[in-house]
Amino acid sequence: MPPSAKETEFAQDQGFPSVNGSRRRQPPPKLKKPVPHYRHLVRWNKDKTPESVEEQQMNQDLATLRHIMDLFLNSRMAEAEAMLAQGVVPVGEGLPIPGAAGAGAGAATTTTASEKAAEATAISNNNKDDASSVTSSSAPSTTPSSANKDEKSEKKSASQSSSTGSSKKGGSKEVRSMYFELAKGIIQGLRALVTFDPFEIEAGMKAFEMAIKTADKQRKGSMLGLGSVKAVGSFVVGTIGAGSFKGMTRVQKHAELIYAESTILRSLLSVLYHLDVWMVVEECINLRHAFTIIQGLKSFMDSAESDLKNGKSIDHYQIDEHLVSGVTLSYSLYNIIISFLPDILVKMLQFIGFPSDRDWGMALLSACGDWDPMAPPETAKEHAERLASSANDGIRRQFCDMVPIIFQVIVSSFIPMNHIDLNYAQMINDYNLERYPDSPFFLFFKGRHLQVTSRLDEAVATYKSVQVEEPRWHQLGHIFVFEELMIAMMQNDHDKACENSRQLLKESRWSKCCFRYLTAVTGYERGDQGEKKKIDNLMEKVEGGMQKVAGMNLFFENFCARKSKRYMKEGHLLLPSYDFMLLWNTYDMMPPKVLQKALENISTEVRRLQALLPAKMKDRESQPLAAKDQTIEAFAGGMLGGMFSNKNAIIKDSKVADYENFYDDYCLAFFLQGLVAYHTAFFPEETFNKEMCNLAIESFETVFRYAPLMKDDTYTYYFAHYYKAKIWIHQGRLDEAQTRFKYLLGLSNTTLIGLPGLVGGKGKNSLELFVLLKVHSGLLDIETARVAAANGGASLHGSSIRSDSIRSSK
Template sequence: MSPSVKIDEHPQGEGFPAFNASRRRQPPPKLKKPVPHYRHLVRWSKDSVPASIEEQQMNQDLILLRKGLDQFLNSHMSECEEMLARGPVPVSQVRVNGSVQGSTASAMAAQKAMEALKLHDEAFIEEKGNKKEPVEVQSKDDDLSSVTSSSTPSNKDDKKSNSTTTSTSSDSKKKKKKEEDNAPKAMYYELAKGIIQGLKALVTFDVEEIEKGMQAFEQAIKTADKQRKGTIIGLGSVKAVGSFVVGTIGAGSFRSMNRVQKHAELIYAEATILRSLLSVLYHLDVWMVVEECINLRHAFTIIQGLKSYMDSVESELRAGKSIDHHQIDEHLVSGVTLSYSLYNIVISFLPEVIVKMLQFIGFPSDRDWGMAMLGACGDWNPMAPPESPQQHAERLASSSNEGVRRQFCDMVPIIFQVIVSSFIPMNHIDLGYAQRINDYNLELYPESPFFLFFKGRNLQVTSKLDEAVAVYRSVKIEPHWHNLNHIFVFEEMMIAMMQGDHDTACKNSRQLLKESRWSKCAFRYLTAITGYERGDPAEKKKIDNLMNKVEGGMQKVAGMSIFFETFCARKSKRFLNEGGRLLLPNYDFMLLWNTFDMMPPKVLQSVLAHISSEVRRLEALLPAKMKAREDQPLAAKDQTIEAFSGGYLSGMFSNKNAILNDSKVNNYENFYDDYCLAFFLQGLVAYHSAFFPEEAFNSEMCELALHSFETVFRYAPLMKDDTYTYYFSHYYRAKIWIHEGRLDDAQARFKYLLGLSNTNLLGLPALVGGKGKNSLELFVLLKVHSGLLDIETARAAKSEASLKGSSIRTGSIRSGKY
């Protein structure tokens, strides 16, 4: 196609819908395979006599840990940590009816577990008291002198007595150590310690905390390994590479295991996965990623084997056979469900080439199926009508609620619906479904900072910004977990930036810079731009100092820079090079967090007015000769790769040098970066105003968006740094085409963007000169992959409507009736 040929803006499609579809409540997906309901396999009889002391120990530990988890989730972290620090009490020491007995039946497990907890408390209080005694005795010099003189042996009998006591004490210690060595190891305790320490590492991002987390998971791996059967090919830690080649483990391998051994395999796999994730953060080395991939594959063989085993048990149940002898409990069900689902979900977000490679070696990748599997664990159905009081009571009383991983199975769908979908557009979003799951858990844990955060986030992504802030401010967190509070501080800061509340944004950014270690680079930049937007001349020196330090705060994960830190570093350089000037830095940064999706119409109008005033200011600076040429095609007027095959600006205009000379703006080196940025942001806000969910389509805003994106395309060849605006403009114009029903055009545009990993294909002079690499390329590509899925969904809806004789408009994704 010739670059000078004008593209027909309306070659096909059925036009825009009069009323915008909901992007917040879409129909559930059509799954390619049935979802297993492992919760129906729970046949562990609490009235049966355990076969071994190890199983009795595990039963007791699980009851105690269930209580500890409830405390932790309900914001009583210190109580849970104290319980874990005291460690488990061997079953043989549990007191029943005043006497010390070994457990005789699982029916007594709950009573004995409570007795064990009481024993723990007494021992802990006694231990603390014993530690205080020397301090109290030696608090004064006189007291110390008297104690020293009175405690000195006065005769041989006293010496003999002291020697005997020492010998007895030494024997007692040896005996106690021998008992501890022979006692059953509490693998669930070790896993719980690792998870809490791992969470501390994530909220603090401190190297020492990450080291402790890795050590805790390593201890969990060793403890679980001792209770594994250890005779299956490919399951030993030494044979990790062998399991990578073998692929998976058959269901028969787990049939010969007892209940404890199955749990040991599960814990071994879980701890391996979690340790690998921390290891990548700790080493920050790309080679470590390769090594940990082998460990992750090794862990997956175990998870896959357990799933195959449970599938075979489910087949027996459907055939009418008894499955009681398998002794499957709710803890194993929730564990296998969580791990296998996460493998499916996480891998589905990777680029298609990597996904196909991983599928070739046996990894699964089906996001919708993984989400449905997690929902089945809690018996959640997105299409189910509201529950009756009786159904709700039955849900609360269900044994599936007791699984120690059940709440994590509920958390994952909520996280992906209300958090991940904000950064990476996803299909089949149903925020009402996520809210239903979250409300149920809030009923169990009304003070939980986790489920309260999800509640606030749900309000935030549905544009109820003030209500979200109220929820964030209501959360109470224990002082030694204050780093967890930084999540709420950050979200409140982003809402303040949306609403133009510069004082609150500045205050919160300063708190994060002072207290948090997540990203010094980003927090320095945020503190600088929020102060810059506030416009206090007295803060100029502080802002300059912060901008100077932004690049020095960058860090790497798996040997690669984090995209938003690269963005902040480049912007700080621009600020310093241009004498302390940046264009709309708040809105520019908010692009990374997709906050424009969350703005209500009133806020969008206010933001648009602010951006449009900057557009008018920059238009006044545009050279008159450039305005006169606006009816001529420029470099990016035709957006096909073929148009650039002869090199940048090839044949697009013959007087290139003259245009480059005419385009100069005095004392404004990056004028066209700012010019395109202003028009892109204007188009972005206009796009969200035009297609605000569940409101009337605004054709005026849609036209403004298209005009703004066309302006970006026209002046893109003159940009030097902010080339991401070019990519995003293509993405959002393709999104408009999807709304309009022009699915073929949208697909062609997405494929064009996928082909731009080699930036020289863009034909932009700055890029050909080696400058201006798109620091948000990964972010764009993730959005593009999601856009292609939107097209598939829209085509499927169109095809289904045609078969039913429906008049559903092409490209409009509407939610069904639940």
């Protein structure tokens, strides 16, 4: 029988802890395999042997690029882009300032490059051109894995004594560096993401194509790509062995890495640009080809680590901090991202050789920065040594730090994750803020940390402190405006929310569909009848602003489009701000005072709707909740049938005059009431609130009772199941929770993937993917809870993580 048809009465007084556990600071995971510390393998030119011109050029490029990246991260984008646009200074044409000769010199550059950068900065202040003017590496579009005969001939004839490529242009030589081209691609790709402009995306693709071509000229001859044939071959055969990399020069290893990285990044932009499902398939082949290179480099470093442990010298392998941070970042991301996919897809990808171990991937990134969540707080001396360490100067080191922070303070807000430790994320972020105090990136992470720990006012103050003055990066500032909008909606500040949504609609290109809807609903919530015509016009345009990614509509845009249709049809919406906030999981961030205010507002609507409920339906509420005739779960095996014994009578008795979608709103109101009550009952590190827990259960069961009568908002039914299963996890009823999750995943149905459709509704709901991701994470929660129970309970007692108290502001 389906879960709700045969469950016993909920034991409300048993199993709950007196004080809620923390979802913000959890024990680190127990890893299935050891984590390598590749940063200890850095051994290059220990004996100061003379370097080739090719290697000297790469060292100089890396030193200059390190300085450029420091400028960019510290909100000096114009200077960084100007220096990058000036291109490479060949070895010998400019005198390196101290430290430029070493690849680890963080802020070093050449005198000539600095002078040119200063000149270019002055020019750029008067010339605000489009994205392609800065990305001087843009070239005609080609496939990432293609290398035609002309390119091979050019490579064979190119000088092997330089790490840069040359091309004739107006009688002069334009020198290219593979690292400079990669940096141009990354900056242009980031601009494409913050603007979501097709022209910017295309420019980013072309920039990565130039990086691919430039790196390809520096690869070892036997490793040359053979276009699609090579990509398909590597897809079938698997990875490249470690021995292939042992015979390479240091520059050739870097060329392989950049070739793979550029292929990956170009493929991701291609999926956004072409909006075609078939393009996804083609790019998957390119991603597999890139992975063979990354896997081979990892195998090479594993072999070097084994040699080091056995007392052998590894100096001749010429491993530097830039190679270490690059391989660490790429291989970790493959592990982490694939782990978020549904189980059936993960197994398919593992079958063809892709890795999937999120905890191990996170630990590998931590090892790159020598971070340990269980280590005692650093002394002043240790902290100074960390800041001064050359091992921290890997060109990709800051990205290795960003990924754990992003997953802890951003991704975990949308998809519940295990082993969250926000203090640990804060420790990493504080270190980077010390290096880059004006960085919009690390300041954003600081604001998000405050936000997800329910310190909303402090988060707003942090967001307001960020100034993105460079016009070309104005869109980056919209991230902060959007977060302020979400906080204003949480705090029921409709005026501020309306102001921010209007700014985003006017200036941002991210999602016109979403911003039109938000501008309309925040104006609607203010209740100003003088704005009704504007709200109506915006609602009519919501659906027209939808866009596709990889041939599919975005789930939150589907949501906005369906709600706008409802408004145009009925002229009203129920609690639209609280409804929309479900998509951004803001209820996890609300402090108790804000939750209490939300409960008051929602309960007011609950009482209003209860007054409209037909009397005959109220009489039916006294009957026990049963699958037979009160819910849509009518058949064995968990199938949702919608067949109850007195169906026609119920439908006749349920009608509400002039309110076609009454039961959609009725179930939505009760679900939101249950959701807020759930978060109040289990607020982290606070006393368990039994009264609120009971209210949540009763509210969810009301949703189950009236779900057969819903027409559109069927997502409330699935979310109600999800949160009731979460209550069972808190209570320790893991088997029941697992049964409920599997029921939602459809594993007991004839469909393997996808939620079962409600007969009264229209099949799939607009938040189906969102529900599935949460349920997938819920199953991991159960697994973690079982392991903890088997070990006698896990806690952070006695651990020495930096533990300034994470408590909410009440």
